[in-house]
């Protein structure tokens with residue numbers, strides 16, 4: 001499905017990723033953990049084409065996509081969410097979901113101007129799919145609200161919906177429960193499990209906190225300062241002395 | 256929640272409003288729910304409530320009746336305003352919907368104006384002319400020529416953003432001004448000018464008295480119909496995948512790319528479509544006066560279009576139209592100033608004169624709207640509407 005091979009990413013002076021490799025199988029829920037600044041978001045940015053790694057390969061569905069432009073990678077079926085919500089703030093929930101389906105439309109600008117035949121048909125069909133996601137994520141009450149007016153927890157959920165609207169082959173979730181209270185966290189955990197069980201979409205989940213990840217993930221990769229520290233089942237990674245030191249030495253010792 | 260109130264506001268404004276608390280015409284009419292839609296098709300329609308349908312029809316009916324009520328001078332002015340509205344709707348596509356600030360609109364208007372004038376001009380005249388007067392030829396040609404120019408400019412938008420893009424597109428206007436002043440074989444040269452395109456459609460000359468009435472009545476109706484077509488196109492575009500992609504590029508370009516929107520392609524598309532509108536507007540703009548000068552396509556013209564969009568309301572079609580009407584009719588009001596305030600001169604060689612006052616007014620209006628009502632006239636309309644929706648509970 002996805003194979004990250006020996007990826008290195010440097011920003012002038014800072015090494016964000018230092019030789020990371022991992023593989024994600026079909027229908028797997030893979031997690032990446034590590035303290036803040038460990039390079040988790042950077043890994044996502046490399047996979048989704050926002051950054052080009054200096055070294056290494058990213059194979060997705062058999063093709064090397066490292067350095068490919070983001071919209072081409074998206075068109076192959078890779079969807080992601082962002083650590084800090086990156087929704088289209090002036091659009092409604094529905095329009096954000098509809099935008100997620102951008103790659104599934106076939107009609108062009110001329111058809112859009114006339115709104116006849118094909119454009120209308122495709123929009124109606126897409127709307128039906130968007131409504132499925134509204135149902136799935138229980139967003140009925142917010143449909144027509146511009147997303148900038150929504151509570152943070154709902155915005156996170158809309159972002160998951162927008163990614164699901166792409167009907168992805170692989171889903172990357174960057175800290176889906178960051179900043180959420182307990183109740184919102186449990187809701188989100190339930191949706192993540194639903195996505196895996198009902199839609200069967202493989203996922204890579206990033207979190208800086210171990211709690212959620214240990215409950216959900218099939219396998220876990222722990223990063224520290226851009227380097228892989230441990231990889232394996234949640235129990236094994238949790239007990240790994242290197243991981244414990246990374247967490248105790250980092251800023252996470254408070255929690 | 257808003258349903259019954261919308262209906263009430265619509266019926267209430269047609270007749271005397273009943274005293275607060277007294278239900279209007281209860282029992283006579285079943286109150287339907289205008290926001291209750293039973294299919295996605297209904298829900299996604301442009302005019303999705305009966306109130307919107309009624310208001311649009313009423314506005315259209317009034318606009319169609321005006322030529323038989325107003326004097327010729329006003330009709331010419333309104334015809335010009337409608338054409339300006341086509342241009343403003345176009346600018347709103349690239350700047351309002353797609354968020355790419357362009358000060359180069361005057362340049363694209365010029366390309367359309369000269370393409371159309373050259374195609375329809377007199378082949379034996381002193382300036383370039385091909386003698387093809389059919390609008391079916393010169394109008395699309397003008398739009399396409401400008402769209403092509405827009406496509407050539409678009410790569411700049413991929414590399415530059417915000418102010419940098421504004422300044423570079425401003426450069427286009429200076430470039431165009433220079434070229435058009437020098438190229439007098441095409442433009443007639445500054446101070447002389449050339450005849451505008453000939454508005455002829457299916458053998459009917461709209462710049463002469465004809466089947467629909469006088470020259471002014473004919474031009475008015477022609478521009479009204481064209482504006483309706485262009486406005487409808489823009490509304491459709493805005494609610495399509497293309498409009499959503501524009502908004503996504505405007506709001507969060509990285510997220511847009513990650514969702515599969517090709518940034519370079521959609522910025523180019525925004526410039527091309529916007530310039531197509533500008534080209535058509537440029538071609539039509541001077542058919543009312545019949546003549547135009549290469550000096551018209553200056554920075555002030557670009558600023559006027561920016562003002563139309565900002566004053567009318569960014570990223571709304573009806574707002575751009577309202578802004579265009581406002582800005583085009585404004586000079587008609589300032590012309591009256593010398594009578595009211597004698598220190599303002601109607602003579603362009605004196606200071607202060609009405610033209611200076613106009614320029615200052617545009618600037619002031621832009622500032623006032625940006626500071627106090629960033630959503631423009633459209634925002635004011637929404638406020639009024641919400642006031643009536645919650646009437647009599649106005650909080």
Ligand SMILES: Nc1ncnc2c1ncn2[C@@H]1O[C@H](COP(=O)(O)OP(=O)(O)O)[C@@H](O)[C@H]1O
Nearest residue numbers: 011014015016035036037038039040041042043
């Ligand atoms: N665009 C960037 N420019 C410079 N440095 C960056 C950039 N993005 C990330 N970094 C650096 O890379 C390191 C890893 O960051 P990040 O991937 O965001 O960590 P995490 O998501 O694990 O908290 C940090 O030291 C951060 O400062």
Ligand SMILES: [Mg+2]
Nearest residue numbers: 040041042083
């Ligand atoms: Mg991060």
